[in-house]
Amino acid sequence: MVELFFGYLAGAVVVLSLLVVFSRNAVHSVLWMLLMFLHMAGLYLLLNAEFLAATQVIVYAGAILVLFLFVIMLLNITEEMRLEQFTVGWPMGVSVSLGVLIAMLAALSGFRTDLKGPWSIEAVERTTHTKALGKVLYTEYMLPFEIASLVLLVAIVGAVYLAKKRLR
């Protein structure tokens, strides 16, 4: 049963990602991406990561895709889509993706499933995912958590600076 769900979700994510890339209309791409994010939330659910699944839906599907839509409408991509500058870079793109593929295939032999940390599936299920996450995030990974606030600060300052400069 779980394999069936995983197969459906994984297959859907692959198909939807291809649709995102191959859509002619950039707005359609974003809407396909919305569906893909929802399926990825399903994958998180299968991994017992309920909090991550909810966050995926709220933040990615709810907020970040709106940002994508605004950027597309800001640029009004319909005319620019056929411009040369967006199509000439394909040999570079193909070589980079091939390189990533080769690197991933090379890393596949080092893939192990027998390693065990303190947070096994049973332990996470017992404490529930949100609690487990909170416990680790706010004690062991305190510094990365505070750094995250700095990253968000940079995002605020960057967005305000860029946009305000253009308005003046």
Place this chain on the structure above:
Amino acid sequence: MPVVLFLLIAAAFGLGALMMGGLFRLRRPYPEKLMPYESGIDPVGEPRQRFSVRFYVIAMLFVVFDVEAVFMYPWAVVFDRIGLYAFVEMLIFIFVLLVGYLYAWKKEAFRWE
């Protein structure tokens, strides 16, 4: 499993309602009917125009504070276990973002001029 059941019923309800409507409604199209509805006014020009950059700023700020709020959920859940330590930690986190908030405020990012 309950989640899947919920999704299936929700999807079946939505699709079912649309399909039932499609089965029974009359179809008598004429040009005025097929036009996009613009509150009774004939639509003029392209629907896709360039949006102002202000929308982007608002969306960006929304994403940032959305993420801030997301970090507070697991914090609130484990607060009774970690206590003062977590409280101070969250204060630092909020303070750093408060600096960003004040910056955006002083730069009048919230103003729609």
